[in-house]
Amino acid sequence: MTYTPTLRDKTTALSFAADRCVILLLPLIWSVYAYGWRALFITLISVIFSVAFAFGAKAVLKQKADLFTLLDTAVSGAVFAFTLPVSVPYYIPMLGGVLAAVPSLWLPGGRKPFFGGFFAAAAVRTFFSKLLSRATQAFVYVSPFIFNPTEADINSFRTYTPLQLLAQGKVSSGTLWDQFYGTISGNIGEISFMLLLLGCIFLLVRKKMRLHAPVAFAFVLCLVTLIFPKGDNEAIFFMLVSLLSGGVMLTAVFAFSDTYSMPVTDTGKIAFAVGTAALTVLIRYLGIAEEGVYAAVVIMGAITPIIDRYTLPVAYGRTKVKGGKK
Amino acid sequence: MANSFYGGIKINKTGLSHGVSPKVFTPAAVAINAYQQAGGDTAPCIKEGEYVKKGQVIAVSERLAYLHAPVSGTVVRLLMKDNSHYIVIKSDKTETCAPAVPFSKPISEITPEEITEKIRTMGVVGTFSGFPTHVKIIASRGKAFCLVINCVQSDPYGSFVREIVKEHPKELVYGARILAKAIGVKQVIFALENNERKSFAALKSVIGEKDKLISVARLAPKYPLGEERNLLCAVIKKEVPAGRATHDIGYTVFSAETVLRIYKACAEGVPVTDKYLTVSGKKCVSPANLIVPIGTSLRTVAEQCGGVPEDALCVYGGAVNGKAADLENGCVTKSTSQLIITQPLNKKTQACIMCGKCITHCPMRIAPHTFIDGSHRPAWAKLCDMCGCCEYICPSEIKLLDIIDKRKKEESK
Structure with missing residues (x-):
């Protein structure tokens, strides 16, 4: 005799993917405003390649592909595009879009090893680190119709992101508020801390994400950068620049809301976030790449199954828990 | 959060009003499964064709609770099905009752053993679990120092427990005193959901301000608060160690309806012949709380509330953990608590997304x-x-x- 419940919560798996799609829109619109149509083109190319590759590969591998796959791979593709500066040649989003869809080919029924968007970002950064460090000023537009912008094309408005400057021990000319609102140079989707924060709040309110991971991530990142500031900068200033730039919020919003690659329990999520924050700062300090957070997320994603195994909940009656938590 | 437990879900009460006193009705015939309680079958002590009065003992056992005729009438058939006895009684609609057998002496002079025996012969079993009450009393005796009375019905469709508390506060408090004596506890706690203001006021006025034995705890409503272990977590902030019973940490939990049955058995001498239950659901025409004679077929119960539409699904048990009801063969037992008539959920199962x-x-x-x-x-x-x-x-x-x-x-x- 099988169980036949008559009520269920209205949240569906599809709404998880759909809500993440919705919060893509605000940063995307802002990036078009700040960087021109080229930002939109890069994002669209990445999304199309990601979705097309996922559906094609799933057809070959005889896996099920549905609306959920579409939305999920679209988010991965778009988040990859968000990690690019606007001056990249168009073959980068093509390649990255394909890479972003690779983790979704993992067999259905649970874990995906990595969050597609960041997996692609980390991989592409390994090969094309020079191309991907060509930041341009905001509100100066690179033409959307140049396939491969050369140095000459962008030389007149070439600049450095606050994080790149910080890595060289310099201080950006913009204020922290510029970073907060997103009126400063940077990558397409991650310049506006505020809009990503709004997306984060949206996910939290809709209960598509738990508060634990973002808070632990921000806390550890702030703590470590406050204790060990780099260069001759003021500690608090260094901490805020580190927090406001370099895809930190992009991680908090999109990587931590990717249920497939995050640990399942709250404790596991906190462990994941703490590990990511520590690795991020480490990678930034060693100076290999300014945008250490993508690699950090991928490394932590690889050990997620281990985190999962050791953070399973302690069942009722095994140990004493004070009071009743919500 | 205070007065709650870990996890659980908040389900909005479905907005169906059951604010009516339980209705009583008599079916034309009842088929009583003698396997009413966890622990075993009872043996019928009547013959086919015999006339029985309501409340007359019809099946006995040496260890377990007795079974009584839920209606007066003629025993039509005795049969064995699935290793248990069934007794079919055709009602004569007169409700002729067998004489009540209350205690002949005042409650203060009765020993705990006598109370326990009375509870057994009056057929009291747990109203949700079907576990024989006297067995639980004997198991708790000497170990438990606190009795928790579960007046919580956290299921979104169920409401008869609330009606019982609202309508019979005196009987409940009296029954609790009898039960406290039978087990030998020093403290009694009534556990109520904190949105039940009327029940709280009614219980408080009966108990009185200065009572040292009985108190009332108010808990945050959340499903499944009604489960024994969650209730203890909410009331006393303690967890029952794995593999142990609640009386191992000094507490024992009885449901409100069981306490009401104990009151009726000991003070009035009336055996258990019927069951409170809620019939409701989205497709139910007139949701209601009913007092139904044991053995009534589920179809008769559903018809009392407007019948079952063609495309509806009948569920027996909780709204989120019920099972599809067998309307043709299913009968009301001493542990039936609700019947839900609703539309089926069409579930499109997909792979786990590891959301946690x-x-x-x-x-x-x-x-x-x-x-x-x-x-x-x-x-x-x-x-x-x-x-x-x-x-x-x-x-x-x-x-x-x-x-x-x-x-x-x-x-x-």
């Missing part, structure tokens, strides 16, 4: 999703009490209850 919602909502703090691939810890299957929170909350609409049930059966082999 089942873990944060599981009151037993186990990880239900691990049962899907069988990577769960061995002790978890035993711990799960099938409350259904995980299946309610699962965004992938996975049938977790069925999966866990299967694993439970595999492991008990």
